[in-house]
Amino acid sequence: MANDSAIGRFRARLNKGDSWLTRDIGSFFKADVLSPDALEELETRLLLADAGVEATQWLVERLQADINLGRIKNEKQLRASLKKALVELLAPIAKPLQIPPFIKPYILFVAGVNGVGKTTTIGKLALRLKREGKSVMLAAGDTFRAAAVQQLETWAQRVDVPILAQGEGADSASVIYDAVQSAKSRGVDVVIADTAGRLHTQSHLMEELRKIKRVLQKHDPYAPHEVLLVVDATTGGNALTQAIQFHEAIGLTGLAITKLDGTAKGGILLAIARRMALPVRFVGLGEAAEDLEPFDAEAYAEALIGE
Amino acid sequence: MFENLTTRLSRVLDSIRGQGRLTEDQVNAAARELRMALLEADVALPVVKEFIDKVKVRALGAEILQSLTPGQQFLKVVQQELTETLGGNAEPLNLRQQPPAIILMAGLQGSGKTTSTGKLALWLKEREKKNVVVVSADVYRPAAIEQLRIVAGNVGVEWFPSEVGQQPVAIAQAALAHAKKQYADVLIVDTAGRTTVDEAMMKEIAELHAALNPVETLFVVDSMTGQDAAKTAKAFGDALPLTGVILTKVDGDSRGGAALSVRQVTGRPIKFLGVGEKSDRLEIFHPDRIANRIIGQGDVLGLIEETARKVDHEKAQKLAEKLKKNKGFDLADFREQMLQMQNMGSMQSILEKLPGGAQMQEQIKSVDAEKQIRRTVAIINSMTPQERRFPDLIKASRKRRIAAGAGVEVQQVNQLLRQYETTKDMMKKFAGGGMAKMMRSLAGRLPPGMMPRR
Numbered sequence: 001m002a003n004d005s006a007i008g009r010f011r012a013r014l015n016k017g018d019s020w021l022t023r024d025i026g027s028f029f030k031a032d033v034l035s036p037d038a039l040e041e042l043e044t045r046l047l048l049a050d051a052g053v054e055a056t057q058w059l060v061e062r063l064q065a066d067i068n069l070g071r072i073k074n075e076k077q078l079r080a081s082l083k084k085a086l087v088e089l090l091a092p093i094a095k096p097l098q099i100p101p102f103i104k105p106y107i108l109f110v111a112g113v114n115g116v117g118k119t120t121t122i123g124k125l126a127l128r129l130k131r132e133g134k135s136v137m138l139a140a141g142d143t144f145r146a147a148a149v150q151q152l153e154t155w156a157q158r159v160d161v162p163i164l165a166q167g168e169g170a171d172s173a174s175v176i177y178d179a180v181q182s183a184k185s186r187g188v189d190v191v192i193a194d195t196a197g198r199l200h201t202q203s204h205l206m207e208e209l210r211k212i213k214r215v216l217q218k219h220d221p222y223a224p225h226e227v228l229l230v231v232d233a234t235t236g237g238n239a240l241t242q243a244i245q246f247h248e249a250i251g252l253t254g255l256a257i258t259k260l261d262g263t264a265k266g267g268i269l270l271a272i273a274r275r276m277a278l279p280v281r282f283v284g285l286g287e288a289a290e291d292l293e294p295f296d297a298e299a300y301a302e303a304l305i306g307e
Numbered sequence: 308m309f310e311n312l313t314t315r316l317s318r319v320l321d322s323i324r325g326q327g328r329l330t331e332d333q334v335n336a337a338a339r340e341l342r343m344a345l346l347e348a349d350v351a352l353p354v355v356k357e358f359i360d361k362v363k364v365r366a367l368g369a370e371i372l373q374s375l376t377p378g379q380q381f382l383k384v385v386q387q388e389l390t391e392t393l394g395g396n397a398e399p400l401n402l403r404q405q406p407p408a409i410i411l412m413a414g415l416q417g418s419g420k421t422t423s424t425g426k427l428a429l430w431l432k433e434r435e436k437k438n439v440v441v442v443s444a445d446v447y448r449p450a451a452i453e454q455l456r457i458v459a460g461n462v463g464v465e466w467f468p469s470e471v472g473q474q475p476v477a478i479a480q481a482a483l484a485h486a487k488k489q490y491a492d493v494l495i496v497d498t499a500g501r502t503t504v505d506e507a508m509m510k511e512i513a514e515l516h517a518a519l520n521p522v523e524t525l526f527v528v529d530s531m532t533g534q535d536a537a538k539t540a541k542a543f544g545d546a547l548p549l550t551g552v553i554l555t556k557v558d559g560d561s562r563g564g565a566a567l568s569v570r571q572v573t574g575r576p577i578k579f580l581g582v583g584e585k586s587d588r589l590e591i592f593h594p595d596r597i598a599n600r601i602i603g604q605g606d607v608l609g610l611i612e613e614t615a616r617k618v619d620h621e622k623a624q625k626l627a628e629k630l631k632k633n634k635g636f637d638l639a640d641f642r643e644q645m646l647q648m649q650n651m652g653s654m655q656s657i658l659e660k661l662p663g664g665a666q667m668q669e670q671i672k673s674v675d676a677e678k679q680i681r682r683t684v685a686i687i688n689s690m691t692p693q694e695r696r697f698p699d700l701i702k703a704s705r706k707r708r709i710a711a712g713a714g715v716e717v718q719q720v721n722q723l724l725r726q727y728e729t730t731k732d733m734m735k736k737f738a739g740g741g742m743a744k745m746m747r748s749l750a751g752r753l754p755p756g757m758m759p760r761r
Contacts, residue, residue, distance in 0.1 A: 053346060113559065114422075115418060115419055145454070147454030147457055150453045154449030154450055233535075235531045235532060237347055237561070238349070238531040261504070262415065263502070263535055263538045264534075
């Protein structure tokens with residue numbers, strides 16, 4: 001089953017640092033009685049994974065309710081209950097990206113703060129879509145950062161897809177507009193537009209994003225069809241603020257979380273899931289072109305909890 | 308979005324009054340709130356624990372100053388401890404080495420190493436008048452070397468060429484030989500971002516360090532980093548003898564708890580802050596600024612500076628003189644005060660800077676403060692000079708005339724007169740040297756944190 005390998009990959013990558021949530025969950029029990037400190041310990045571990053105070057409290061309350069009902073008497077039941085709560089929290093946001101064939105070109109817009117891995121994610125995404133049999137074109141909309149265009153060009157070569165770029169200092173909106181134009185005439189299925197990283201506190205840069213969106217809507221009033229926010233898994237509570245602010249500015253439709261292969265566990269996903277109904281499309285699990293997986297709530301929860 | 312620490316602390320502490328010292332119960336209750344606040348600011352949990360233990364020791368039995376509530380007193384302890392922990396003895400960049408002094412940059416992917424390399428090169432060139440060479444040992448990320456070349460060109464320092472396929476250690480050695488030959492003062496070596504679990508990459512940077520023996524090994528960390536900051540900092544600290552930290556993306560709105568985590572875990576000073584994308588946006592680290600940010604205090608200092616700039620000193624002085632001479636505070640003075648307030652700029656911008664202002668902004672959204680001020684001024688404008696000087700003259704008939712003149716109801720004129728009476732009473736105490744007394748009596752009523760601290 002394909003699902004098994006996804007779980008395996010998740011588990012291998014996520015727990016490479018250390019297995020945090022349930023490593024010694026067995027020791028929480030003394031002869032069928034859950035030790036009183038167990039919940040506090042789990043709470044601590046959730047906080048350590050950046051799950052944030054709100055989501056952590058919600059999860060712990062869930063467990064507490066199960067304990068009060070006498071449903072948790074052994075390790076297996078604790079794991080099951082924890083998993084159930086995690087899946088309940090995450091399942092509503094685990095919606096894979098679906099590109100309907102009748103929208104052509106499908107415009108995918110990628111935004112995020114500086115250094116979260118937007119360009120790398122675009123490279124990986126291009127490969128993934130190409131393997132699904134779609135024709136892809138990249139638009140080098142990051143015209144601000146030094147060598148951002150070259151970075152995307154390298155990715156375009158690597159995964160062998162066309163790219164439209166005008167070089168540094170060009171107007172981002174016009175680059176992306178031109179790319180869509182040329183994708184239209186060439187009959188390309190998907191255009192992935194890169195944008196410069198920007199902190200959500202810089203209102204003039206957020207205004208620029210709005211402008212790009214407005215310009216794209218000249219091609220298609222429904223464009224961009226997907227607005228993907230890229231979030232770094234090592235980010236703490238600020239990731240939630242980022243998501244909210246970007247959503248207010250340009251209306252997000254999806255989230256990609258990167259760098260999950262480090263020691264960070266991306267618990268911020270839980271915090272975002274608790275606060276926003278924003279679908280999580282992909283997770284980045286490494287630097288290679290193949291290291292991008294669709295997000296699967298079940299697999300993620302399972303990887304956190306282990307056997 | 309988050310509840311301000313001040314508000315939280317005053318909620319748990321300020322219900323208990325009239326004690327001279329902080330009691331153990333109080334300290335414990337406050338510690339719980341502090342824990343939540345620090346966690347929300349992304350301070351790593353082990354660091355939170357350690358920090359709270361230190362604060363507890365210091366807070367227990369601390370005398371509550373006359374002018375402060377227990378909540379404010381506790382906050383003061385937290386602030387001091389935080390500043391001390393963050394600051395320690397902040398050292399400048401150490402370049403005391405036979406040139407070229409070597410600076411090695413290390414950190415996770417996307418933390419801002421290359422941008423910081425450029426900023427640091429510019430800073431050394433402009434402020435220290437150093438001759439700087441930069442080199443990139445990032446042979447992995449596409450266009451990383453190209454990025455440094457462009458950045459170096461922008462800031463006008465020499466870029467030593469390297470290319471994909473070379474060994475990072477070989478690149479560094481060649482660059483060092485070149486820097487020596489050029490009699491460069493400083494060589495900055497930019498490296499690839501790496502996760503700490505990647506053993507091969509961690510070994511590589513340790514080898515780079517061994518080959519270069521840099522005088523400064525700077526750990527570059529994103530101020531938005533969460534709990535992972537402690538783990539990452541520890542792993543880098545174990546692999547490399549770090550000498551300092553650069554905290555980047557401080558111009559965002561994260562609370563910057565990572566600063567405390569990294570400082571505590573590595574024991575190394577934070578030397579610089581990256582505060583913008585442009586190459587000159589690098590600042591020397593100020594512990595107090597980050598401390599206030601972590602506990603969610605506003606930029607009070609900035610507010611005071613701004614106020615001082617905008618208030619008309621001459622007029623304020625005149626009023627003070629007048630009050631001193633025990634001449635009454637009349638409606639003309641009241642109008643003057645209102646105009647001064649208007650001058651200070653929009654209420655919104657003032658509130659933004661006040662601690663807890665964000666919450667207050669929400670609350671007062673319905674009340675349009677500026678409209679109120681405008682109306683008050685309009686009413687006073689409709690009075691005769693005689694009436695302004697002797698408000699007691701204003702009786703029913705005059706009130707009707709004034710109301711008609713200002714386009715308001717008589718009630719609003721009454722309201723204004725009452726407001727004026729209250730202000731006048733306060734002014735009397737003010738002039739009578741009862742300032743301290745009055746402030747103390749106000750301390751309980753005003754939202755905590757609003758009081759000027761002395």
